[in-house]
Structures are given as C-alpha cells and as structure tokens.
Amino acid sequence: MPEPSKKEENEIVDEGIDVGVSRLTEDKIQSVINSVIDAETGARLKIYVDTCIHCGLCSDSCHYYLSHNNDPAYSPVGKVKQTIWEILKKKGRVSPEFIRNAAIIAYTQCNLCKRCAQYCPFGIDIAYLMLVVRRIMHKLGVTPLYIQDTAHSHSVTMNQMWVKGDEWPDTLQWQEEEAQTEIPNLRIPLEKEGADIMYSVIAPEPKFQAQLIYQTAIIMNVAGIDWTMPASVGWDNSDMAMYTGDNEIMGRLKRAHFETAERLKVKKIVMGECGHAFRSVYDMGNRWLGWSMPPFTIVHAIEFYHDIIKEGRIKIKKKFEQPITLHDPCNVVRGAGLHEKARYVAHAICEKVIEMHPNREHNYCCGAGGGVINTGPPFKMTRIEGNRIKAEQLFSAKTKGARVLIAPCHNCHSGLHDLVHHYEIGLDIKFFGDIIYEVMEKPELGREGK
Amino acid sequence: MRNIPLIALFFLIGIIVTINVGWAQEDMEVVDNSVFENHQRTPSVFFHDEHNENAGIDGCAECHHIYEKGERLEDESSEDQSCSDCHNLEGGDGQPSLIKAFHGNCKGCHLDEKKGPILCGECHVK
Amino acid sequence: MHTFYNFVSGPLTWIAFLLFFGGSFYxxxxxxxxxxxxxxxxxxxxxxxxxxxxxxxxxxxxxTTNWRRQPVLTVITFAFHICLMATPIFLLSHVILWDESFSISWWTLPDVLADVMTIVVILGAIYFLVRRLSQPEVKYVTSASDYVILTIVAAPFVTGFLAYHQWFAYPLIMCLHVLAGNIMLAAIPFTRLSHMLFSPFTRAYMGSEFGGVRNARDW
Known part of the structure; x- marks a missing residue:
C-alpha cells in the first residue's frame, strides 16, 4: 500500500529535534522507551491499544486530517499508528529516524484538543497516547527547540518568558500608573493577604501584552473586586513543560502557583483568557501533584466575566456594534464546559453574535494549542496548512456578517491571527477583555482624568 | 420466438419438481409432526422398518417405552399411543418435552451406539 | 463423523467456553x-x-454526532453487532443443545428470522471488509490481524448459514461450524475482539472525565 508522502517534514530543520536525534542510538532509544512504558504507563495505554478496532471513525474529528484532504497519515489513529503502535510492536527498538518523525507528529501535528475522544465509539483518549509519545521524546531529549526554550525558562525563572524578578513588579507598576490616568485611585494590589481573589496571568502578558493587565485592572477596579497579584514567583500560570512532556517541571510550576495562592490566603484564583494554563491548573498539573481536582477554586476569565456581568458588578454602556463570532477554545470548552457562559458574555456585550459551526464542545481547534504554536517558526506552516478547515469555518462566519472574532485564549488568539492573515480572511481578533473594557460603564471622574 | 428458451426452462423446472414430489411421496417416510403448530424444521426422515432392520431392533418397547415413577417398565410398550399422549410440548413433571423426547429417543440412541445421524440436518432434511 | 463431531462439540467446546469465560475474567x-x-x-x-x-x-x-455523520455505517454496525450477539444465543438449534446437555432453555428466534439475521452478519462482515479495502483512512491503519479477526467472526455465520440450508457437504460444514464458533469464542479475550469486554470500561472512563471534570458532552 502506498504510504502518503510526508516530504515536507524532512525539509523542516528544527535544531532541538535534529540535534537530539543525532545523539541517539537504538539501544538508548529502547532503554528510554521501555523505562517510560514500564514506569509511567499502565492499563490505559495497554487497553487503549488493545481495544482500538482500527475503524478510522476518529478521522473526521481531526482538523489536520480534514485540512490535508483526508490524508490518512494525519488522522488521529494514523498518527497513533506511526508512533505508539510501532513503538509497542518493536518493543521500543526503533530507529533515530523513526523517533524524529514521531516527535514531529506528536509535537506539531496534534494539538491535544481531544476532539477525537468525542468521535471514537470506545472513547479512546488519543491525546493521552500523544502525550505518552511526547513524554518519551522529552526523556530522549528530542524536543522542538522553541518550546524547549520556554520549558527552560519555566525551569530557571518559574515563568515562560524569561521575565526577570524585578521586571514583573515593574510592569505591574507601569500598568498601574497608566491606568491611573483613567481612574486616579486605581491600584493593582500586590501581595495583599486575605484578598478574595488572586489574579494570575501567563508570562507573555507582562512581556508583550501589558495592556491586557491594564484592562483587567480597570475591570477589577470598576467591579469593586477585592483582588491581588503576587509579587514573587507563582504569578505565571502558564505551562509549556506540560506540553514538552516535562511533567516534573509542570509539577514545580503548579506547586508554586497553588502555594502562592495559599500564602496569600485568597479564596480563589482567577486567571486571564488563556486555555493551556487552565488545562495545566485544572486538569494536568494538579493531577501530577496528587490533587484529583485543583486545591483552589479556579475561575477562568470567561466565568469571571460571566459572574460579574450577571451580578451587575459591571454595567454595559453601549454594546459592541460590529457583529462578532465566537471561537470556543478547546481547553476551557471541551476541557471545562464554559461554552454557554462564553455565549452569555458575548450576548451581554455585543449587539450581534454569529455562531460558527461546528461550535461549543464540537469546535475545531485553532491549531495553535497543545504547544504547537510554541514550536515556533519551523512549524508555522505545519500549523497553518494543517488548519485550512478552521480558516474555512472562519470565512463562512465572515460571509454571514461577522467582522470581529472573539478568541478568549492566548494561543487561540495568536493561532487564529496567523490563519486570518495567511488565508486573508479579514477578521479583527479580540479578547473578551478588550471588548468589555471598551463597552463597560466607567466612573465619570476617570473619564475626565483621561 | 425469443420466448422459447424461457418456456422450455419453465417446463424443465415443472418436470423436475413433479418428479421430486412423486419420489418423495412414494419412498419417504417421516415422523409425524402434526402436533407442532409452528414447526421450524422439516419433519424428521424416518424409515421405520428399514431402520429397525438395520439397527437390529426387535422389541417395540426399545423406542415405544413406558415410564412409571421415573422407572422404565421393561415388559410394557406404547406403540398403540402417540408420543404426544405423554410428552406435551412444554414438558414438566420430570417428563421431557416432545421435542426433547424425540431428540433423546433418536439422537440419544445414535450417540450411545455411535451409529446413525446426530446432526440437525441429517434427520431434518431440507 | 461421530468421533469428529463429538470431539468438536464435546471437549473442544468445553475448552472454548473455558477460554472465553476464563479469559474474559482474567x-x-x-x-x-x-x-x-x-x-x-x-x-x-x-x-x-x-x-x-x-x-x-x-x-x-x-x-451521537459521529453516528449521525455516518448513517450507513451506523445502521450496518448496529445491525451487525445486534445480530452477531443475538443470533447464536437465541438460535433454536443452539437452545435445543443447551436443553439436551444441561436441561436449560430459553426463548428462541424463529428459524426464518435467525436466517435473515445471519445474512445480516455476513453482509455486515462483507461491508467491513470492503470498507477496509476501499476507505483510505481505514486502509491506512489496517493490518493483517484486522482481516484475521474479521474472518474469525464471519466464519461461524457463513458455515452456520450453509449448514442450516444443508448446502455442500453438510456433515463437514456442520463440524466446521462448531469449530469456527469455538475459535471465535476462544479468540474474544485474546484478540482485539476484546473490544467486546473493554469498550464499556473505556467508554465509561471517558464519559466520567467528560462529565465530571470537563463538563462537556463526549458524544
């Protein structure tokens, strides 16, 4: 049977993967693989592989498969076949070249979005199988360079973006001063023990998108929330180690995050509009630390906005006029069921909401999640070409009148931005926070101050 | 005149069917299955005299047995009765149902003797 | 014929049932x-x-969404699996054998209906075979073992169908039928036919994760 050609992968140069592969021998590969399989996997891996009846019914769930004209090599089970089946069949004795291909598949051709789990009649968790492959790759030292750099940053600085110790409070102070031009008595309370809420963000916010912290400060202030942010490590809720397969660092990060909340004696953690961080705090990191559910109430920004709008803590002055369409981020929709709350917020702040299809927990992934966008420039086109189907979905929403795309997740935001740009769809992309900041009622004094 | 082959075919089928039925009526003997209202299988093929000659069965009671209180009465036989006089369709009271009685009587003996038909279709011939 | 039939329907059937129940339990x-x-x-x-x-x-x-997306497959796979399970269990001839051996019996299917259901299983198996050979996403992940297990499942029904209609060498077909049925039973726990045993567990776990943690539908 002719195997579909996957030429483009051989042309990709990723120093992390290629240098890692150059150091491997079959003996080393086999011993590492078997140590992972023996020590870290159990019934799930065995039963999933033994139960799969090779029916291919997961194929239609995957945006990579659909975007590559139904090329079976991109179907979820096709990716399992090229990785874990072969690994198990050969009892771990596979070639370095095989490892290279498996790493590219697991890190860049699967967003771990779990849509396939909804399509498999047996509920086989294919994303889990891909995570096992990533764990093996991490242990083999075959990780894409760019995402490995963020994992290094996590390890050294406890944040994703090499933000240095003093840069963090400096950035908050800077945004506080900026926001005071609008609301003179506004504060971003640092280290306030006993506050109701600890607000945590991902490191790219202070690094590149400080205005998001500004907007949040305004919203918190107007809503009269008793909140705080930590001045020390633990402020970053992001977690790329989770996606490289470095579970130990994932555990350190989440422990720091939870312990910071504990130290500040807050009632709950509210986090910004980020999907993977939510997955890390709510689903994966907590489990690694032994918590079946997070030790703190974790409130994602969508839910937080929903609550403060519903409770009347913020009022909408004038709804956002341009028709919007709403992207459902996997990690908070398929991962936490926030889709109806997202719609509540969207309808509360926008004149017109145009649904894209499929939606809610059957949404198509943005193509950036699962750490794929963090593998950086070498795989940018893998991600964009692998999600033509999302571009078509966005385009169809646009033809129905949508002008603005709300993506309440950082990775989705960036990934969709690349899609919109590449496929020339022409949609503005915004966070909920951007629009809420724009349409909410703010104190008159603040307005005069501006 | 293209219909000639077709007509010929019908004739041929008709002849074969007639001959078949004729043979069956002449030579075949089957176990009476009229008590089964909704029987699923063809009646069991059974050539009474030929069978007994081959099997060397002399006494009627060999098959046409009589049981009393679970004991088989050696010197009594029941060839003047129908099997269904004793064995009803459902069975009960330690009495095998009619189907089970037939099967036990024929197949049971064949298994014991390691001779004769034991597969469904060997008696219930289509 | 007596010896061979007694062997396949006697010791071999005991072994098959032991392997099936014992293996499944194990x-x-x-x-x-x-x-x-x-x-x-x-x-x-x-x-x-x-x-x-x-x-x-x-x-x-x-x-479920995926069943609705695949109407032909859905109809066939449900018909196939229902007939696959129900026909052997409620077949008159089988129940008569249970009755003769262990004096236990239960409701049975009319033979004509069982015949139709057998044809459904055979046609279903043919559909799955064609699907494996013709659909690229299925063909890509198909290995020899997939054809083997499909054959293991189809064989008792093909031979059973031939035996019921008494076509070809009836006694031989009948023995092959018993043999094929035994092979299928024994193979269930030890091949990927074990999806019969495990799919309720994998489904239940995914359902629990989606319901309890993810607050989302997994269908």
Missing part, C-alpha cells in the same frame, strides 16, 4: 489490578452517572 481482572497498581487515580474519577450517560448515548444509533 483480562478484566488483570486490567483492574493494573489500574489499581499504576493508575489508581482512575477510580477516583469514575462516576456511574456519567459512565452510563456516555454508554447509553453510544449504544443508541444516531444518538
């Missing part, structure tokens, strides 16, 4: 031990409510 207990040993956390997520919710959606035709 595989499930083994799985639970493994979960207990290495992934104990799974127990803490299991929920009867969400397990059953998920299982019910997936065992009802067209109750």
């Amino acid at each position: 595989r499930i207990v083994n799985m639970l031990f493994l979960v207990n040993k290495k992934e104990k956390f799974i127990f803490s997520y299991m929920s009867w409510r969400y397990s059953l919710r998920s299982i019910f959606h997936w065992i009802i035709p067209f109750a």
Whole structure:
C-alpha cells in the first residue's frame, strides 16, 4: 500500500529535534522507551491499544486530517499508528529516524484538543497516547527547540518568558500608573493577604501584552473586586513543560502557583483568557501533584466575566456594534464546559453574535494549542496548512456578517491571527477583555482624568 | 420466438419438481409432526422398518417405552399411543418435552451406539 | 463423523467456553489490578452517572454526532453487532443443545428470522471488509490481524448459514461450524475482539472525565 508522502517534514530543520536525534542510538532509544512504558504507563495505554478496532471513525474529528484532504497519515489513529503502535510492536527498538518523525507528529501535528475522544465509539483518549509519545521524546531529549526554550525558562525563572524578578513588579507598576490616568485611585494590589481573589496571568502578558493587565485592572477596579497579584514567583500560570512532556517541571510550576495562592490566603484564583494554563491548573498539573481536582477554586476569565456581568458588578454602556463570532477554545470548552457562559458574555456585550459551526464542545481547534504554536517558526506552516478547515469555518462566519472574532485564549488568539492573515480572511481578533473594557460603564471622574 | 428458451426452462423446472414430489411421496417416510403448530424444521426422515432392520431392533418397547415413577417398565410398550399422549410440548413433571423426547429417543440412541445421524440436518432434511 | 463431531462439540467446546469465560475474567481482572497498581487515580474519577450517560448515548444509533455523520455505517454496525450477539444465543438449534446437555432453555428466534439475521452478519462482515479495502483512512491503519479477526467472526455465520440450508457437504460444514464458533469464542479475550469486554470500561472512563471534570458532552 502506498504510504502518503510526508516530504515536507524532512525539509523542516528544527535544531532541538535534529540535534537530539543525532545523539541517539537504538539501544538508548529502547532503554528510554521501555523505562517510560514500564514506569509511567499502565492499563490505559495497554487497553487503549488493545481495544482500538482500527475503524478510522476518529478521522473526521481531526482538523489536520480534514485540512490535508483526508490524508490518512494525519488522522488521529494514523498518527497513533506511526508512533505508539510501532513503538509497542518493536518493543521500543526503533530507529533515530523513526523517533524524529514521531516527535514531529506528536509535537506539531496534534494539538491535544481531544476532539477525537468525542468521535471514537470506545472513547479512546488519543491525546493521552500523544502525550505518552511526547513524554518519551522529552526523556530522549528530542524536543522542538522553541518550546524547549520556554520549558527552560519555566525551569530557571518559574515563568515562560524569561521575565526577570524585578521586571514583573515593574510592569505591574507601569500598568498601574497608566491606568491611573483613567481612574486616579486605581491600584493593582500586590501581595495583599486575605484578598478574595488572586489574579494570575501567563508570562507573555507582562512581556508583550501589558495592556491586557491594564484592562483587567480597570475591570477589577470598576467591579469593586477585592483582588491581588503576587509579587514573587507563582504569578505565571502558564505551562509549556506540560506540553514538552516535562511533567516534573509542570509539577514545580503548579506547586508554586497553588502555594502562592495559599500564602496569600485568597479564596480563589482567577486567571486571564488563556486555555493551556487552565488545562495545566485544572486538569494536568494538579493531577501530577496528587490533587484529583485543583486545591483552589479556579475561575477562568470567561466565568469571571460571566459572574460579574450577571451580578451587575459591571454595567454595559453601549454594546459592541460590529457583529462578532465566537471561537470556543478547546481547553476551557471541551476541557471545562464554559461554552454557554462564553455565549452569555458575548450576548451581554455585543449587539450581534454569529455562531460558527461546528461550535461549543464540537469546535475545531485553532491549531495553535497543545504547544504547537510554541514550536515556533519551523512549524508555522505545519500549523497553518494543517488548519485550512478552521480558516474555512472562519470565512463562512465572515460571509454571514461577522467582522470581529472573539478568541478568549492566548494561543487561540495568536493561532487564529496567523490563519486570518495567511488565508486573508479579514477578521479583527479580540479578547473578551478588550471588548468589555471598551463597552463597560466607567466612573465619570476617570473619564475626565483621561 | 425469443420466448422459447424461457418456456422450455419453465417446463424443465415443472418436470423436475413433479418428479421430486412423486419420489418423495412414494419412498419417504417421516415422523409425524402434526402436533407442532409452528414447526421450524422439516419433519424428521424416518424409515421405520428399514431402520429397525438395520439397527437390529426387535422389541417395540426399545423406542415405544413406558415410564412409571421415573422407572422404565421393561415388559410394557406404547406403540398403540402417540408420543404426544405423554410428552406435551412444554414438558414438566420430570417428563421431557416432545421435542426433547424425540431428540433423546433418536439422537440419544445414535450417540450411545455411535451409529446413525446426530446432526440437525441429517434427520431434518431440507 | 461421530468421533469428529463429538470431539468438536464435546471437549473442544468445553475448552472454548473455558477460554472465553476464563479469559474474559482474567483480562478484566488483570486490567483492574493494573489500574489499581499504576493508575489508581482512575477510580477516583469514575462516576456511574456519567459512565452510563456516555454508554447509553453510544449504544443508541444516531444518538451521537459521529453516528449521525455516518448513517450507513451506523445502521450496518448496529445491525451487525445486534445480530452477531443475538443470533447464536437465541438460535433454536443452539437452545435445543443447551436443553439436551444441561436441561436449560430459553426463548428462541424463529428459524426464518435467525436466517435473515445471519445474512445480516455476513453482509455486515462483507461491508467491513470492503470498507477496509476501499476507505483510505481505514486502509491506512489496517493490518493483517484486522482481516484475521474479521474472518474469525464471519466464519461461524457463513458455515452456520450453509449448514442450516444443508448446502455442500453438510456433515463437514456442520463440524466446521462448531469449530469456527469455538475459535471465535476462544479468540474474544485474546484478540482485539476484546473490544467486546473493554469498550464499556473505556467508554465509561471517558464519559466520567467528560462529565465530571470537563463538563462537556463526549458524544
């Protein structure tokens, strides 16, 4: 049977993967693989592989498969076949070249979005199988360079973006001063023990998108929330180690995050509009630390906005006029069921909401999640070409009148931005926070101050 | 005149069917299955005299047995009765149902003797 | 013929049933031990409510998104699996054998209906074969073992169909039928036919994760 050609992968140069592969021998590969399989996997891996009846019914769930004209090599089970089946069949004795291909598949051709789990009649968790492959790759030292750099940053600085110790409070102070031009008595309370809420963000916010912290400060202030942010490590809720397969660092990060909340004696953690961080705090990191559910109430920004709008803590002055369409981020929709709350917020702040299809927990992934966008420039086109189907979905929403795309997740935001740009769809992309900041009622004094 | 082959075919089928039925009526003997209202299988093929000659069965009671209180009465036989006089369709009271009685009587003996038909279709011939 | 038939329907059938029940029990207990040993956390997520919710959606035709997306496959796979399970259990000839051997019996299918159901299984198997050979996404992940297990499942029905109609060498077909049935039974716990045993568990776990943690539908 002719195997579909996957030429483009051989042309990709990723120093992390290629240098890692150059150091491997079959003996080393086999011993590492078997140590992972023996020590870290159990019934799930065995039963999933033994139960799969090779029916291919997961194929239609995957945006990579659909975007590559139904090329079976991109179907979820096709990716399992090229990785874990072969690994198990050969009892771990596979070639370095095989490892290279498996790493590219697991890190860049699967967003771990779990849509396939909804399509498999047996509920086989294919994303889990891909995570096992990533764990093996991490242990083999075959990780894409760019995402490995963020994992290094996590390890050294406890944040994703090499933000240095003093840069963090400096950035908050800077945004506080900026926001005071609008609301003179506004504060971003640092280290306030006993506050109701600890607000945590991902490191790219202070690094590149400080205005998001500004907007949040305004919203918190107007809503009269008793909140705080930590001045020390633990402020970053992001977690790329989770996606490289470095579970130990994932555990350190989440422990720091939870312990910071504990130290500040807050009632709950509210986090910004980020999907993977939510997955890390709510689903994966907590489990690694032994918590079946997070030790703190974790409130994602969508839910937080929903609550403060519903409770009347913020009022909408004038709804956002341009028709919007709403992207459902996997990690908070398929991962936490926030889709109806997202719609509540969207309808509360926008004149017109145009649904894209499929939606809610059957949404198509943005193509950036699962750490794929963090593998950086070498795989940018893998991600964009692998999600033509999302571009078509966005385009169809646009033809129905949508002008603005709300993506309440950082990775989705960036990934969709690349899609919109590449496929020339022409949609503005915004966070909920951007629009809420724009349409909410703010104190008159603040307005005069501006 | 293209219909000639077709007509010929019908004739041929008709002849074969007639001959078949004729043979069956002449030579075949089957176990009476009229008590089964909704029987699923063809009646069991059974050539009474030929069978007994081959099997060397002399006494009627060999098959046409009589049981009393679970004991088989050696010197009594029941060839003047129908099997269904004793064995009803459902069975009960330690009495095998009619189907089970037939099967036990024929197949049971064949298994014991390691001779004769034991597969469904060997008696219930289509 | 007596000797061969007695062998396949006697000792061999005992062995097949022992392997089927014993093997199934072993595989499930083994799985639970493994979960207990290495992934104990799974127990803490299991929920009867969400397990059953998920299982019910997936065992009802067209109750899930993917069943609705694949109407032909859905009709065929449900018909195939229902007939596959029900025909041997409620077949008159089989129940008569149970009655003769162990004096236990239960409701039976009319032979004509059982015949139709057998044809459904055979046609279903042919459909799956054609699907494997012709659909690229299925063909890509197909290995020799997939054809083997399909054959193992189809064989008792093909031979049973031939035996019922008494075509070809009836006594031989009949013995092959018993043999094929025994092979299928014995193969269930030890091949990927074990999806019969494990799919309720995998479904239940995914249902529990989606219901209890993810607050989302897994259908």
